[in-house]
Amino acid sequence: MDGISRDCRVLVALLLPDTPAAEALRQALVSCAALERRGPMLQFEHCASLEATLALASRSGELQAVVVDSDAVSASREALAALRMRRPELDLFLMTGGAPGEDCPGRVALLDRRELRPEHLCRQLRNALGRRARTPFADTLKDYVYSARDAWHTPGHSGGDSLRDSPWVSDFYQFMGEHIFNTDLSVSVQSLDSLLEPHSVIHEAQVLAAEAFGARHSFFLTNGTSTANKVILQQLVGNGGKVIVDQACHKSIHHAVVLFGAQPVYLAASVNPRYGFYGPVPRQRISAALAAHPDARLLVLTSCTYDGFRYDLKPIIAEAHAAGVKVLVDEAWYAHGAFHPELRPTALECGADYVSQSTHKMLSAFSQASMIHVGDPDFDEHRFRENLNMHMSTSPQYAMIASLDVARKQMSLEGFSLLQRAFDLARRLREGIQRSGVFRVLELGDMLPAEILDDGIRLDPCKVSVDVSGSGLGAREIQLRLFNEAGIQVEKTTHNTLSLLVTPGTTESKLLRLLQAFGRLAADAPGPAGRPRAEEGPPPLPPLSAVVMPPREAYFGASSLLPLGDARQGPNPALEQAIAADQIVPYPPGIPVLVPGQRITREILGFLHALQHSRRGVEIHGLVQQGHNAPALRVVAPAADSAIPTSKEKA
Ligand SMILES: Cc1ncc(COP(=O)(O)O)c(C=O)c1O
Structure with missing residues (x-):
């Protein structure tokens, strides 16, 4: 059977009534499966109740399908919905007495028990599994290579x-x-379809992706979520529409605002200055913006964030929809969310209209391979294709497209077990680090800024943040020692934390080595009373200030260049209260501390100056280099600036 090796274990749950006929069916299915020589061996497990079936779905990654007899449950529709809720990827079959009009949730295959043939049911089970196991694009690419054409x-x-x-x-x-x-x-190879106008194997791969991720439509991108976000903003606010947006969103959203002359209403993100995290926007602030801007067309939120914060999206999206506002959720860090009940509901399940995902960040796709998922009932597909094509290369990398196809197949078939394993590794990582007695894993309560404590925010267990301040060593020093002494590269640092990412590619050996390395660092750490090194890492994050001028005007209008530092090696006071003309983005994490049109405050200036001086591992995008180590900022020219009221003046 294509795409499924004989080694794959496939479990089918049978929720059948406790009758001799049902037992005979189970035995017949076992015999038929044993006789089948192609593909994986199907194994059947009898479940006496819906609860037992749900429990099996919660523990077994091998479970791929459930056959429910309507006589075994009191309400088959609810039973199927409950199974779908728990594991949306499972193939579901409903066996009835042929009652017409049996209303059941989508993608449920109906069977009439009066004429059921076990061998046919086995084939149907294999066929449904085979559909999810298909990788239409990746297979065609492989076939093409093996057909050895001359180029x-x-x-x-x-x-x-x-x-x-x-x-x-x-x-x-x-x-x-x-x-x-x-x-x-080359795109001239016609059997490989066209990413810009998909009609065959790429189209099929995208349909399978939409099914797996729970979207109405899914689109592949080979230019990352940075491009996905621009495409979506162009679709919704491309001719200067109003967008309500988390100011601490990824820089690609801010780029889109400048590109399309959108009118941003910035929502100040919560900040945890102690650990250097920007958190979600407080719920009440989102509601206030929706109420104050009835002409807004789009709300943009990031969930989860780089540090793993997830919004309670459902009520927020409902409120936006009630106000006639579409919602884009940037799930760059959350492509795994659809494949484990602990991570759901996803943004799409909460009603998001558009979702951008870096499939490459958390799943097995090549870098830059991303997807846009659409849930918008008013989706204008023609316009969307045009917008997408404006940003896409006409020479896409086929390996990337194939990796999207394969990443989807993998998550659909083994995402649940991979994530169970990842959670287990993450739990043991947390426990191991805690045991060091020196390093401390941050839990949600430590990380959440006070103003969002009651907003139902959750933490993705795959993002592990470690407070290193108890060691007396700076986060940057620990990052370097992990790299130099143990060959370990972490995801990012703040001034006093390290971030570790647990993915389906994390292994037991990597866990062992990391815990051993933490143990060694803990053993010779000076401790908090020792040499404090916090100043060696990036400085604490500043609060983001007001944007007082339309970003596009600030970016394209008259500007001048002012040095970041003054003659005494301090921050240049002339920059204080100036208006930024460029986006200034420390990378990682890629969240701008300044966007065009934003007032430069003393805190932001001090932060940039300190960051530039620490210069350890953090790039600052947007600074202009005027010779060796002489960075400058482009600011709105004073004449243009003086005509602009400050946010206070505006208020
Ligand atoms: C929240 C967020 N959105 C979008 C992106 C851009 O994703 P990509 O690297 O796939 O272009 C990033 C990258 O770090 C991100 O953190």
Whole structure:
């Protein structure tokens, strides 16, 4: 059976009535499965009740399908809905006495028990599984490579032929491997469909993705979620519409605001200055903005954030919809969310109209491989395709598209067990770090800024933040020592925390080595009374200030360049109260501390100056270098600036 090896274990739950006929059916299914020589062996488990079936769904990653006999449950519709809620990816079958009009949730196959043939049911089960196991694009790409065609088309390396025998660059070919080259093909290969106008294998792969992620439509992107966000903003506010947006959102949203001349209503994010996290926007602030801006077209939120904060999205989205506002949720860090009940509901399940996801961040896709999922009932597909095509390269990387197809297949078939394992690793990581007695894993209560304590915010267990202040070492020093002494690269640091990402690719060995390294660091740490090193890392985050001028005007209007530092090596006072003309983004985490049109406060200036001086591992995008280590900021030219009221003046 294509796409499923004989080694895959596949469990089917049978929720049948306690009757001799049902037992006979179970035995017949076992015999039929044993006789089948193709594909994986189906195994059947009898479940005496819906509760037992749900319990099995909560513990077994091998469970792939459930057959429910309507005689075994009092309300089959509710039973199926409960199973769907628990594990949306499962193949569901409902067996009835043929009663017409049996109303059941989508994607449930109906069976008439009076004419049920066990061998046919086995085939149906395999067929449903086979559908999820298909990777239409990845398979076609593989087939094309194995069909060994001659290339008279781009790219110029021609399947690697230009490098393979070169005395100068064949080492690169050998290192990368042949398939990175022979899967890198031109859009002229028609059997590989067109990413810009999908009608065959890419279209099929996107339909399967929409089913797996719970969207009306899904679209693949080879330019990351940075592009996904721009496409969605262009769709909704492309001709200067009003958008309510978390000011601590990813820089791509701010770029879109400038590109499309959108009118942003910025929502101040909560800040946890102690640990250097921007948190979610307080619920009440979102409600107030929705009420104050009835002409807004779009609300943009990030969930979960880089640090793992998830909004309680359902009431927020309902409120936005009631106000006639569409909702984009940036799930760059949450592509795994649909595949485990602990992580759900996803933004789509909460009613989001658009979701952007970096499939590559948390799942097994290549970097830059992202998806847009659409839930909008008013979706204008023609316009969307046009908007998408304005941002996409006409030469997409096929390996990336194939990796999206494969990442979807993997999560649909083994996402639940991979995430169970990831949660277990994350739990043991947390416990192991706590045991060091020196380093402390931050729990939600430690991390949440006070103003959002009652907003129903949750934490993605795959994002682990570690407070290092008890060690007397700076986070940056620990980051370097983990790298240099133990070969471990962490995700990011703040001045006193490290962030670790647990993904389906995290292994027991990596966990062992990390805990061993933390143990060694703890053993020779000076402790809080020792040498304080907090100043060695990035400085604490400043509160974000008001945006007092339309970002597009600030970006494209007259500007001047002012040095970040003054003659005495301090922050340049001339910058204080100036208006930024560029976006200034420390990376990571990629959240701008200044966007065009934003007032530069003393705190932000001090932060940038300190960050520039620490310069350890953090890039600051948007500064202009005027010679060696002489950064400057582009600010709105004073004449233009003086005409602009401050936010206080406006109020
Ligand atoms: C919240 C958020 N959105 C979007 C992006 C951009 O994603 P990509 O790297 O896929 O372009 C990032 C990247 O870090 C991010 O953190």
